[in-house]
Amino acid sequence: MVRQLHGLPGLVAAVFLITTAITAAVLALAPAMDRAAAVIPPAGEVNVAELAGRVVAHYPGTEQIERGSSGGVIVYYSRDGQPGADLVNPLTGEGIAPYEPSAFFTWIKDLHRAFLLDDTGRAMAGMMAALMVLLCITGILMLARRTGGWAALLRPFAGSGNKRVHSELARFAVLGLLLSALTGSYMSAQRFGLLPETFETGPAFPAEVSGGQPAPVANLSALSEVDLSELRELVFPYPDDPRDVYSLTTSSGSGFVDQATGELLKYQPRSESSVFQQWVVSLHTGEGLWWLGLILGAAALTVPVLSVTGIGIWWRRRSSEHLPDNVTVSQADTIILVGSEGNATWGFARELHASLNKAGFRVHCSEMNALTGHYPQASMLFVLTSTYGDGDAPTSARRFMARLGDFRARETLKYAVLGFGDSQFPNFCQFALDVDAALARKGLTRLHGIELINRCSASQFSQWGDTIGELIGAPLSLTYDPLPPPPVKLELVERADYGLAVQAPTSILRFKAAEQGGRRLKFLPRAPQTLPSFEAGDLLGVMPPHGQAARFYSLASSVTDGVLEICVRKQPGGLCSGYLHQLRPGDHIDGFVRPNPGFRPATGNTPVILIGAGAGIGPLTGFIRKNTGRHPMYLYWGGRSSQSDFLYQPELGRYLEDQRLTGLNTAFSRSDECAYVQDKLRQDQVAVRQMVEKGAQILVCGGRGMAVAVKQVIEDILEPLRTDVETLRAEGRYLEDVY
Known part of the structure; x- marks a missing residue:
């Protein structure tokens, strides 16, 4: 359900979200650019009276002084009957440059706020903000579920491709995107009357004005008590009118200043709701918080990439798992559950699904993780699953065993398990064997004993289909032959x-x-x-x-x-x-x-521990070569002789020098030391344990015997931490590529 709530709205609104995000990223530059162009004195160095005196000395026709949200001081004046506006230096009162709002940023702001469509566009932009809130919340939930809990959100991600890029960027940007979306939704709701909006009318014009001879603005006591950093706006009195006053607006309120006595008149503090409303605007736009604007802009720039990778993930899932005539769970008399790591098993599942449909069965097919508590009409259950690594569950089946505990089967339900693997591995189709045994322990009856398909054999699959067809009384012609990519x-x-x-x-x-x-x-x-x-x-x-x-x-x-x-x-x-x-x-x-996305080092600054022996050093060296960010990466490797088979010795030396490789520990079995890689790990157990505590990821590559010995040593190292290899494996922190 969370996946649907996250995926479908994002697909529908991708173009609008990308437009909103790109324009937001551009607008985020404006506060930083304004800040860079302005002269900002330290707090307490200049008060408003001093500022006004300096400005008037250079601009005798001053009508208004304004301090922008980014700290720049702008004077509005009249000269020879012509109005003007300049950005000024508050330390001298001299002009820096003429001030004129950017037509480009004005157009970008209109595109961002309303898609250039006035109120209709503003309503659409508000809906996009609310949609982004939904996407952020569901995205966080999916990230937590993928990583194994909230505590694991900061740990390295496994995998590669669109899914890896999408997850890493989402983790980086989600808080910034959520903040922008929440504040944007709030402002839109106020705009259309869904939430109350605060309007500060200011105090009424004062009845008691001295009417005396105006004093120099630099001598007015009320203005001298206000620091420049608090100023928002100072409006000068009308010339030659002693009954007029200065209008002063600060960050904390507004009032009037008598131009003769310098007394503050009719001061009105800002309401709490007005302060909150201004904070919402600042948090959304970065106005007054230029550094936050840059952070939010960087987060917004991830949206186009998140949209593209999200569509890629959806398309791959749809093309892999979408099946025509796939009935609902409640309607199905036949269930097919698929366990797959790289989508190869789905091809066989599609063929079985189509053949059963053709034979008149009502078939529901889904991943093994989607096992429900009950199939009300089903009389047959087929489980097609590969095995990942050393007998582990593939990605789409990792939650199957846990869900099986709550499964309630009909007495008439019969099952058959078909495993896929490579017989060169000692634990050939081990997960399929485990599933078959677990279903039997659950009390289900076998329709047919488990069969194991070696190397995606089309002939074995066809023979299995013939056998199943005879058992169910409906001939099945299973002719699926997975072809490798073009050589x-x-x-x-x-x-x-x-x-x-x-x-x-x-x-x-x-x-x-x-x-x-x-x-x-x-x-x-x-x-x-x-x-x-x-x-x-x-x-x-x-x-x-x-x-x-x-x-x-x-x-x-x-x-x-x-x-x-x-x-x-x-x-x-x-x-x-x-x-x-x-x-x-x-x-x-x-x-x-x-592709082998299940064997990749995590990104980020958490340590990566690479362990291998013999030719297993190959991909590990490739990971080190790509570590141009110089993240902590340690290699433990074993060979026979440092004189004869020290593979990649020159390259590893260079990587140590340029810090792509943080540490190297080698073991040679045909040396005076006569050591193996697991021995080096045991010698370094304190350092390894400390790295694991910091969230380190472990990647093991090489022969199966070496991998078994390394796993045992790692188990011993982890024991004081009250964790084990299987826990790290579930978190994507212990990966193997063994043969």
């Missing part, structure tokens, strides 16, 4: 070889997009292909010869580096690793990029 031809441009002396041959391979083939004119160079978009930590799928399934390697570079870099250890009997190690500069391969 790109890559040319090896550089390689660095390590580890031969310690029987661990490992190579750093750098590729560029190969030149396009085909005929061309001799005098024209071949046009190179462009590299696909990728970040360090994403995966390169390499197609080995003889049509075998792709093998995946973690990327050690980002697309901005101009090369696609992987670190590969040659495995005994390894088909793809052996193929890659045979390559020489100039050779070509076919490959494609698969």
Whole structure:
């Protein structure tokens, strides 16, 4: 419900919100520009009498002196019968520059307040402000839910892409946007009579005026008691009229000053409601608070990006999860629940959904996190889920087990679980196995025993569909075949070889997009292909010869580096690793990029602890290379020999020098020390524990055996903090990329 309240209004009003935000950001510059152009004496240095005396000396025809909200002093005067206005220096009374409101800022203000549509536009702008309040509140709730609670809102975010950018910007800007939206809504409600508006009429004209000979304005006692910082406006009496008075308005009230005696007459303090109303205006516009204006302007500039990334998130979710003929929970006789990390499982779910619909079933399909307490008409439940990392739940299924505790199933409900994974991992489809066992413990009856799909096998899926079709008496033709992204031809441009002396041959391979083939004119160079978009930590799928399934390697570079870099250890009997190690500069391969958003370092100043061994250093080095903000980043890495397989040694030395890498701790198993990376972590346990207390994120990359040993050491380190690895994992603070 919160997601719908947040998403749909934002989509509908995106253009208006972007217009409002951009104009707000431009208007936020005005107070700072006014402040920069003005001369601002320190408080207590100049009083109003001194100011008026200096101004009159240079402007004998002074009619009014005004102090703007940003501190600038403006004199309105008449000279040779012509009116004028100048910005003046309050220390000397001399003019700085002619004063004239900016036509550009006036137009921008009208666009911001009313979309250039008068009262109709003002009403629309008020609705946009109220809508922004809703978006901010629902956005905060969603951020808290995503991070695991209010206390975790300041911790690093996991993931990448639109969702990561949207969340990070929202966290930065939400308070500023909420303040602007609340104050804008308040002002709009006053404008249209929904809230009372305070009007200060000021005191009545004084009956007792001395009428004596006017004294020099610099000698008037009432004005000498008012500091310049409190002045709002001083209106001079009409010339040659001894019965007229000075009208004085300050930040605390207004009154009149006798031009002969200097006595303050008929003073009226400002009401509390007027003060509150002025504060609302200042908090919305930054007038009088130029620094706040810049903060609010920076927050407003995030709205266009939030709108674009929000639309991207919505579109991806819609294209992944939207299914035609998806009936409601109360109408469905068949339920499909999907657990997916990168949306691949949704393709199989769509195919199953379409086939069941074609067979006459009323099907409801949703993510596993959306498990409800009861399905009133359902007799079949299908759970299609992948496994994330080392047997963990994927993103769309992380709340499934908790929700299952409150689930009440009909006696006739039968279920079948279909797992998706890669059999090269020891915990192949472990989460699917856990779900199957949990449903059985809940008392549900299996429609069919759990089956596990290896590497998105289309033939296995089709066979499973045939079996299910026989069980339900309705033939299912499941022909879904997920295709990888179009491959790109890559040319090896550089390689660095390590580890031969310690029987661990490992190579750093750098590729560029190969030149396009085909005929061309001799005098024209071949046009190179462009590299696909990728970040360090994403995966390169390499197609080995003889049509075998792709093998995946973690990327050690980002697309901005101009090369696609992987670190590969040659495995005994390894088909793809052996193929890659045979390559020489100039050779070509076919490959494609698969995003891996679940393995990314968090942004911000909280420490990041990188842990790896062997070729697992590849993506970790990529993260360090991108750390141009010099945020705290520590690397623990293990190899065999510092003389033979110290991967990336020159680069890491440079990163230490330029502080992209804060600290480096290495362990070599074939050295006099004979240490492993987990040993170094245990030696540094106090420092590691302190970093975790500060919100540090831990990323582990390398072999599964190393990852298991590291996890055990981290568990021991965390024990005094009354937390554990699973808690950090749930918070996005313990990420693994293991093989």
